[in-house]
Amino acid sequence: MRLTTRTNLAMRTLMFCAANPDQIVRKREVALACNASENHLAQVIHLLAQQGYLRTVRGRAGGLMLGRSPDRISVGEVFRQFEAGLPFAECFAGEECNCPLVGSCRLKSALTSALDAFYGKLDTITVADLMRDNTDLNSLLKVA
Template identity: 90%
Template structure:
């Protein structure tokens, strides 16, 4: 399993905002630290804001900040938001599935159980958990 770039950027953005809780951060700052294009990051920020994970402020002094407390942002929920639209394997693609084995194969069930366990584990982790006592990460993400 490999996470999409969008999911990775979503988590980096949330951690960046959590490391800078007392200020509005700029998209450019996040992009620089997270080694991302501002255009790609803008799409991620937009979706995070739509889902309430971020609050955006328009204008000259604008930017972004967490829309919820970091202890209320579940990593599993964020992953679901960003990964849910992509089928894990062809057999999860519904009508677009062309696999000739789909009617008899038991792999889909095993994969579904594994994905459920994966998300269940991540549901128990919050952005606050990722940041708590993590001085190395905080120092990498903190804006001076």
């Protein structure tokens, strides 16, 4: 399994904002710290803001900050938001599935159970958990 770049950038952005609480940070600062394209990051920020994970501020002194407390942002919830549109395997693609085995194969059931366990574990982890007592990460993401 491999996460999409968007999901990875979403988590990096949320951690960056969590490392700079009660502070408006700029997209450029996040992009530099996370080694990301500002254009790609802009799309991710937009989606995070739509879902209420971020609050954006327009204008010259604008930027972004967490839209809710980091202890109320579940990693599993974020992953679902960003990964939901992509079928894990062809048999999850509904009408677009062309696999001739789909009617009798048990792999989909096994994968469904595994994905449920994966997301279930991530549901127990918050952005605050990722940041708590993580001096190295906080140092890397702190705006001077």
